[in-house]
Amino acid sequence: MEELGLLMQGFAVVMEPQNLLLMLVGIALGVLIGVLPGLGGANGIAILLPLTFAMPPVSAIIMLSCIYWGALFGGAITSILFNIPGEPWSVATTFDGYPMAQQGKAAEALTAAFTSSFVGAFIAIVMITFIAPVIAGFALRFGPPEFFAVMFLSFASFIGMSKGPALKTLSAMMLGFLLAAVGMDTVTGQLRMTFGSTEMIRGFDFLVAVIGLFGISEILCSIEDGLRFKGERAKIDARVVLKVWASLPKHWWLALRSSLIGCWMGITPAGATPASFMSYGVARRMSKHGASFGKGRIEGVIAPETAAHAAGTSALLPMLTLGVPGSPTAAVLLGGLIMWGLQPGPMLFVEQKDFVWGLIASMYLGNVVGLIVVLVAVPWFAAILRVPFSIIAAIILVVCAIGAFTVSNAEFDITLMLIFGVVGYVLKKLDYPLAPLVLALVLGDRTEEAFRQSLLISQGSLRVFFSNWLVSSIMAMGFALLLWPVVSWVVERINAHRSGTGAVVPREA
Amino acid sequence: MSAGRGLRMSMVEAGTALAFALAGTAAIGDSLRIGTGWGADGPQSGTFPFWIGVILVAASAGTLLQAVRARAESGLFASWGQLRLVASVLVPTALYVAAIPFTGIYLASAALVAWFMHRLGGFGWARSMAAGLGVAVTCFLVFEVWFLVQLPKGPLESLLGY
Amino acid sequence: MPPAGCFRRSLLIGAGAAALVSPAIAQKGWEPTRPVQFIVPAGTGGGADQMARVIQGIVSKHKLMRQPMVVVNKAGGAGAEGFLEAKGARGNPHMIVITLSNLFTTPMATGVPFNWQDLTPVAMLALDEFVLWVNAESPWKTAAEFIAAAKQERLKLGGTGSKQEDQIIAVAIGKATGAQLTYVPYRGGGEVAVQLVGKHVDASVNNPIEAVTHWRSGALRPLCVFDSQRLANTEKMTETMAWSDIPTAKETGLDVEYLMLRGIFMPAGVQPAQVAFYEGLLEKVRETPDWRELMQQGAFNSTSMTGDAFRAWLTKEEARHRTLMQEAGFLA
Secondary structure (H helix, E strand, C coil): CHHHHHHHHHHHHHCCHHHHHHHHHHHHHHHHHHHCCCCCHHHHHHHHHHHHHHCCHHHHHHHHHHHHHHHHHHHHHHHHHHCCCCCHHHHHHHHHHHHHHHCCCHHHHHHHHHHHHHHHHHHHHHHHHHHHHHHHHHHCCCCHHHHHHHHHHHHHHHCCCCCCCHHHHHHHHHHHHHHHHCEEECCCCEEECCCCCCCHHHCCCHHHHHHHHHHHHHHHHHHHCCCCCHHHHCCCCCHHHHHHHHHHHHHHHHHHHHHHHHHHHHHCCCCHHHHHHHHHHHHHHHCCCHHHCCCCCCHHHHHHHHHHHHHHHHCHHHHHHHCCCCCHHHHHHHHHHHHCCCCCCCCHHHHCHHHHHHHHHHHHHHHHHHHHHHHHHHHHHHHHHHCCHHHHHHHHHHHHHHHHHHHHCCCHHHHHHHHHHHHHHHHHHCCCCCHHHHHHHHHHHHHHHHHHHHHHHHCCCHHHHHCCHHHHHHHHHHHHHHHHHHHHHHHHHHHHHHCCCCCCCCCCC | CCCCCEEEHHHHHHHHHHHHHHHHHHHHHHHHHHCCCEECCEECCCHHHHHHHHHHHHHHHHHHHHHHHCCCCCCEEEEHHHHHHHHHHHHHHHHHHHHHHHHEHHHHHHHHHHHHHHHCCCCCHHHHHHHHHHHHHHHHHHHHHHHCCCCCECHHHHHCCC | CCHHHHHHHHHHHHHHHHHHHCHHHHHCCCCCCCCEEEEECCCCCCHHHHHHHHHHHHHHHCCCCCCCEEEEECCCCCCHHHHHHHHHCCCCCCEEEEECCHHHHHHHHHCCCCCHHHEEEEEEEEEECCEEEEECCCCCCCHHHHHHHHHHCCEEEEEECCCCHHHHHHHHHHHHHCCCEEEEEECCHHHHHHHHHCCCCCEECCCHHHHHHHHHCCCEEEEEECCCCCCCCCCECCCCCEHHHCCECCCCCCCCCCCEEEEEEEECCCCHHHHHHHHHHHHHHHHCHHHHHHHHHCCCECCCEEHHHHHHHHHHHHHHHHHHHHHHCCCC
């Protein structure tokens, strides 16, 4: 196979000592960037980009893509330990990862997260290596209607499984949509709901809201029960890693399915964040133990992490082959390519073989190195929870403030973060579910945009969402998922009736 | 009436529902300004926010109704003691956020860390101050010097030439 | 801006003024005494951001300045946020702003209280070209054929953002010829080019750098360039064509011209010596091979201007944008 030969050449480039060193530096920087909320992959890489300007392109991209892997790994750490998603795509990881940490299983959760990240990335890279051109062609079929259909599917896979009271779930979700709509309407360029304030023009950034809603509010909630974190008595043992590994193979189908969801979302390109939500939603739907998701199930960590990493990796494919970034971070890398005199797009694979295969080889190696680095560090990460609350809480607050500021360099965002923290505290205590709010906030404006772009194209006809087999089948899947709870409820009723008892067992939902 | 003293659940519940309704109303108001119709090429800018606002108001009205109905048997949102603990974190944090525009983030962070350690952790002033300073200097080195990220700075950093 | 911000800035200005009076520095001309903030009124990864980071990279690689240069993205409200920040930083010599056409269009379209005269113009770095692209499998070989088709049935033209340069061009084409074009806004130029390759829209007015790779791979076809003269680059990009082979819009009978400013500004109220420093710095940047490579790659119009010529150009362009935006009905 031609690809294998080229890949071997790529490995030869990557294995140069200087490049290996850059790889380690990149991973370490990436984990640091991923841990600091706000200074996420996109911002972090943009900041470090000029440093690589003087390096040869292959070395530069190796370092930058390793920062990217590091950030993908690192995002999970704070989600699990402190309920603060370091990156948008690790929000779904908090749903089960943080409860695990509270039960003293932080090391297990971290190991599962890192390992499944690796698995997701690995599957995506194998796919990139062998069927890149086919897949790149597929991405071309995605216009606004298809994009809307994918967003619809993300919502559908998540809706209907919320545990909160129906009215409160609805309120939370609508609030998310409203917050997403504040600022400039991208379709008409009109300012909405800014009420004349220049601070509101920016809109509400997802990360600022999430740092407040999840992170700050968690500190407020945990302090009610005294000045400490719940997970502090966690037993930390290097053998935990092996124990978790032994339990992972039985989740192979979950991992494979999550990787596929991730790859698909990365290529379309919808990105890692919706991929992680969708994967979590589907995992919960398909699981026999769906009801115990959100209370610290390891599957709830595996699913989003695998999908996020698979999506993050495969998002590089449309960037390389089409010049369209699959994620904000990929957008910055794209700028980097242009700076080094490489023109991303269909000609890159033809004209810059060394570069492309060097990059792909570095993906393999970078992920292996990354996995080793973060796994070795698991006990130390988990040990952070043993630092006294009075110290760690203040440091978390400082890091959150810095994170909120760096998202868009605005002091006002720090204030917003605190407000969101109080709001999150109140909503949590009142049993408003936060996940629908966050989902709506992160996907709301993209969904609306795709919907309206589609209607611009179709001159206002809704039939555009069923105009070809691709968009129709995605929409149909969405509706099927949306109606699933209703159908399964009806089926259950009928079964209960047939079995002769006549009584319906009340479901805990 | 349930036992214990503190903030009643039903009051917070009602207050939150009202706040939600207020947000919805604001959205409706602003959307009417920019048009909520279905133009020739699909919905106008205000269409989605308008309907979202309407649903939000309706949903919060429902929640409010439930809260009012259930007020007799509602328990405590939090006891005064718990709220005092929350305030012990929230008030310094609010002061911290308010101070950032004046002092810059580094000085304020040093003070916050020192205060938390001394007040909540019972550490001595010397150790607390040292830790606060350590955190601030580390952040400064990481962001201003290595990553070249500019964070809010105040008169002190200005004197130092940053 | 809360009053707190002003308080901090006045201190900054105080320190800057102190540095100015210091005789040793005054003799050698002014030099930055602290890190220079480089404001980008656009998101990370876009054209302006790329250019800013190239400049930052060149400055650090060739050690053109003793203090570091720090890129800060302020993208909110189509760049309004970044411009307002610069407007509020009156007298701060450690801040520069890179602008694109949103320097004119954003305040006009949104009513945000800002005008280019709230800033000090430093230099025009280059002008970005616009090319009319169609899918290579479409039947239209010339701009005239495309326009004729758009008169028959409504065609879709994809572009970046709303009420900004791409949409202005779309409206201008419609006004000049009577062609019926539906403008579909997307988030970025790269996305627009791919949408055109995937045939989700019929045409685009991408900048050369956004679409060049698809042109070379044979997926897109350029019809005309919206400049008064042809592009300078004569190197063959495809088997048959170089940038210079693309006819101008005027040659094909389409009377529309549009170029986008890539310029550098400082806040208002700065000293002439401070402006002179940045003029000199940018001059050095333009002389580096790295910069020339970027200009070559992106087929930029590398016209540059400073001082009064630049001001005169800005005044003229602002008036032109006002007319264009008014005709299109985009004024807030």
